[in-house]
Amino acid sequence: MAVAEKRLIDEYFKVEDIDQAGQSFKRVSRIKCKSKSGEVDMELDVNIDIYPIDKGSEYRVLIVRSLGISQEMDQGKYKPEFSQIDNELLEKFQYAMFGRVFKMIKEQNKMINIFASFGGLILKLSGKSEELDKFADDQRVYLLMRKA
Helix, strand or coil, X not given: CCHHHHEEEEEEEEEEEECCCCCCECCXXXXXXXXXXXXXXXXXXXXXXXXXCCCCCEEEEEEECCCECCHHHHCCCCCCXXXXXXHHHXXXXXXXXXXXXXXXXXXXXXXXXXXXXXXXXXXXXXXXXHHHCCCCCCCEEEEEEEEC
């Protein structure tokens, strides 16, 4: 499965604010970002012990449905065939998380809010339906990130 077929979002985001409401956890910061295109806003909890974030910096964020060569790997059951993971894609990024979309809110003005959890770290994407209509409730997702 080609990356383009798995891709839900591939955008560059600029960090506008970090911990706007104060830092709730010692090792986690909530970043508020706007996409370079201006079409999508993102709030994301990041483990800053593992991946420090700089306010004002740009990051490439890729969200895909699968890291496996076949989508069969991502059906919710553990498989030890790690050779099927697309390491070439992973090596292009500095930070990766696996999670699940747990809520989608579609507003009448064609805006969509997507909420996903990555082991308790929360992602919120807000934008027009054309940008975010590939997401689905209860969908497994991988978020990959690197400094631009």
